[in-house]
Amino acid sequence: MEFYFVESYYKGDILLSEEALIDLKNKKAIALFAAVQFIKLDNLKAQLEEQGHEVLITHGKRTSGKYQLLGCDCYSDAFADADIFKKADIVLYIGDGLFHPKALLLAQQECDVMVYDPKTNTHNLLTQDDIDxxxxxxxxxxxxxxxxxxxxxxxxxxxxxxxxxxxxxxxxxxxxxxxxxxxxxxxxxxxxxxxxxxxxxxxxxxxxxxxxxxxxxxxxxxxxxxxxxxxxxxx
Amino acid sequence: MDYDLDIDGIITRIKERDYKRILLQLPDGLKSSLKDIIDPIEQQTGAEVITWFGTNFGACDIPQNLKTLQIDMVVAFGHNVYLKDPEGW
The missing domain is CATH 3.40.50.11860 (Diphthamide synthesis DPH1/DPH2 domain 3)
Structure with a gap:
């Protein structure tokens, strides 16, 4: 029996809105993550770099996708680069829903997590208060x-x-x-x-x-x- | 549909391998779109296509105990290969 995975990549363009860029303006180093449907982020990474940001990249140890995290990546040594949160000023998560970005809050306490939904081009900020x-x-x-x-x-x-x-x-x-x-x-x-x-x-x-x-x-x-x-x- | 569900790729795979029975596993967000997925696969391959009626927490949660159902291929949407650490977490 064969197992066949269909990642179900999002088909739309994934770029940040002007409003999101303004809210990120004072954050120099940004750790960038996404669920598998939204991991085609090289254009978004370039967009951030054009604005002068340093984009930090890792992935969950149990995944192979660039930028990818799983919902179970909710503890500190779940990522290939265990120090990424110490180097970052903010975490940026691309996708819909709260399950994955909450993993990013559980995994670390150094950074808030901005959630950007490319389907609606809206964003909001999650902090440790959200998992209190x-x-x-x-x-x-x-x-x-x-x-x-x-x-x-x-x-x-x-x-x-x-x-x-x-x-x-x-x-x-x-x-x-x-x-x-x-x-x-x-x-x-x-x-x-x-x-x-x-x-x-x-x-x-x-x-x-x-x-x-x-x-x-x-x-x-x-x-x-x-x-x-x-x-x-x-x- | 906002997502690339690779329906043509699935159909080609079923035909090339002459699969007779397929199981689809969908994340909750795709379950309401089942007809858009299953109808073309059934119509264009003639395979029996069954839908998993259980949880889909991730690639860590693949349907089991399928031997008696004689499934040739499980198509799991919304996930990619899971690299389990056998030592735990």
């Missing part, structure tokens, strides 16, 4: 994880998100710290299922990193991501 609710809930969940004695670890059967090996490794590490840990698996993780296991004090997600941040505000029980679960154990 998720960050506060996540911090509370981390405290709960540290004080929990019984941990549930969720794995998915989705091939691209399946890290059962790491789930089992975390279980072993938790047990070595005197905690009880149980591994669960399913396809699409159904959070209401958490309530059927009320003895689990905190959950750990091993599937998509965005589950830990976006979905966490809707979950009935505390949950953190596996990378943080390992770090907090000193593993």
């Amino acid at each position: 609710k998720q960050k506060k809930r996540y911090k509370a969940n981390i405290i709960k994880y540290l004080s929990s004695d019984i941990i549930g670890i969720m794995a998915t059967t989705k091939t691209g998100q399946n890290y059962l090996k790491n789930a089992i490794k975390l279980k072993e590490n938790l047990k070595a710290k005197g905690k009880q840990a149980y591994v669960f698996c399913g396809d699409t993780l159904n959070y209401s299922e958490m309530e059927n296991f009320p003895f689990i004090e905190c959950w750990v997600n091993t599937a998509c990193p965005r589950i830990g941040f976006d979905d966490v505000v809707h979950m009935p029980r505390p949950l953190i991501n596996i990378n943080d679960a390992f770090k907090l154990l000193g593993a």
Whole structure:
């Protein structure tokens, strides 16, 4: 069986409006990103350079497209150039929707994120305030994880998100710290299922990193991501 | 349609490889345009074209357990090849 990807590139011209250029005027170094549909950005890059900007480029480690990020690129070492945000004055995301630009806010705290939609030629600015609710809930969940004695670890059967090996490794590490840990698996993780296991004090997600941040505000029980679960154990 | 969905390329691929059964996986934003995609493919290839009725979170979320459906090709729109790090994240 063959898997055939159709990137579904946007067919229109992708250039910034005069209004967006004015709002970027005082930003010298711009880190430029897009979802795959909008990664044909060489003309836009040239437009920015003509205005005197330095355009910084990288891509998510799990992608091969120039300028491309995935929604799961929401933590600091998800990008090929881990220092890009330290060098940038602002992040510019090209595309529609908020899922991808929110990854750019979650991945770093140095820069605000301007979102430019080439379909409507409109732009707006996202700041850390826009993810404040998720960050506060996540911090509370981390405290709960540290004080929990019984941990549930969720794995998915989705091939691209399946890290059962790491789930089992975390279980072993938790047990070595005197905690009880149980591994669960399913396809699409159904959070209401958490309530059927009320003895689990905190959950750990091993599937998509965005589950830990976006979905966490809707979950009935505390949950953190596996990378943080390992770090907090000193593993 | 604002996006290049490569319908002609898909049709050519199906004909060249003599595929009989195709599965389309669409992101939510394209699901309402299904007829514009599936009708020409079915009409011009004669292949049986089925649409995935599940999630499409990304290239990390490819439909599984398709063996019993005897699918020849899955066409995943809106994503490109995903480079999974087997060690995790």
